[in-house]
Amino acid sequence: MSIIFECEYQGRRYAGHGIPAPGSTLTLYPVTDGQLHTALVAGEGPEALRDALPERSEPVEVALGDPGLTFLPPLLPTASNNALINGFMGTHRSKFDRAPEPDEKFTPPNYYIKGFGSWLRMPDEPLTTMAEPIWLLEEPEVVLVYANDDEGVPHYAGYTFGNDLNDIGLHLENPWAWTPYAKLCETSIAPWLFLDAPPEKVTGTVTIERDGGPAWQGPFSCGADSLFHRIPDMADYIFSYPHLRRPGLVNYLFLGADKATYHDGFRIENGDRMVLDVSSHGVVLANQVRYGTRAPK
Template sequence: MSILFECEYKGLRYAGVGIPAPGRPHVLYRVPEDRVRDAVIAGGGPEAVLAAVTEGAETVEVTTGDPELRFLPPLLPTTTNNALINGFMGTHRSKFDHDPAPDEEFTPPNYYLKGFGSWLRMPDEPLITPAEPLWLLEEPEVALVYVNDDDGVPHYAGYTFGNDLNDIGLHRKNPWAWTPYAKLCETSLTPWLFLDEPPRTVTGRVTVERDGAPAWEGDFSCGGDSLYHRIEDMTAHVLSYPLLRRPGLVNYLLLGADKATFHDGFRIEDGDRMVIDVTSHGVVLANTVQCGQTAAADSRRTASR
């Protein structure tokens, strides 16, 4: 598998190939913000993208853990924030009582728009939630990354993995109206962009740590073979909407999650650390839950005459 990542080091943007090993130097390639975007749009496959990013670039060696090194979500345009976090709900076979028929007509799954790309968080960064959530739920998911060219045509860049933390308690209390509120929790992604077709098989294990010890553990599956819907149908449908085809826009499409802590009756609490070990791909995504502060009274304003 070809893997690319982007980062900031000493205030400059770089790209790297592969996943850095802890404590060992890793080569970074100096890139302007649009270099990876342009390489994806130009096409040619993973090798062409890697060559466009690395050939002739200024390099520097950095060790993971360097305080001046900060990883970025794949293709995130930091200067314009021209990126959206999107997602699908109810996509897994584990949430249906039957398998789809081979000739079954495609019915789009529920969709949500979660926020701007700048709202994404990286591994080991806290995920902020509302001050008093009803019942938090981690959701290990595949995230597909698309970037639109200057004509608004989406180009598939690759995939990574995310945790779509949300308040499923709000969703269950009023699924027809309160789901958008339930999604107002921060989302984390791994910075590693796998320059391959969307994965068919993704398996791993979630551990929720409380006070430094495991409090809940469970397996998950989130590859294409675990979904009720075909990935091609889902992406083609949502990316047909003009607002998601604006020139230069980066779309992060979360494909939905398997059953998890909530379905086992476990409640995630403030301060818990969620560790998502995507064992099939050698990737770990860990974040601590941090409930936000209650809004001050003067921030809730009403119009006055």
């Protein structure tokens, strides 16, 4: 399984292979903003990204905990911010009272636009919510990453994992009108880009930590085997919209989440730490919740 990541170190952009182990040293190869995007759209698929790392250039060795090291969302165009966070809701079988028929006609699930790619946050960064959320909900999800070429053709880069934190309490008060407000929380994403087809099986555990200890814990699944909708159908449908095929756009497409803390009656509070352990893929995504403030009058 090939995995790549991008990061900044001492003001310069780099890329590397794999998920670093705690205490390890990273081998980083210099790249420019958009270099991997260009390699993807010129190549034959995600593996073009692995082959694009300039391993003959002068790499640098950096300790994982170096304070000058900052990881980046996969393929994020930092200069142009030409990136979009968006996704689907109500996609899991656990939210239906029946199983899909093998040849069932595709019915698009609900969809949302969360914000710009620059709004994404990395592991261990706080996630800011609205000032007075009603009932927050963490959502561990598979995130598909696409990059459009100059003709507006989407190219699949691979997948990673994210936490679509939102205010489900606000959504439930008015599902037909207030969902866009409920989604206005910051979103975390793992920097590790898996250069494979969307995963069939993804399992893990959510732990909500409070005052230094676990306050709630429960399992989740978010692979294709847990979805009611077929991933190719969802991707084909969303890219039927021309605005999502704008040249150069990087698209972070969240595939929806299983039931979690809210469905167990647990309330996430200001200062809680959400730990999403995607054990099936060796990824841990942890972020502290931070309530926002109202704008001054």
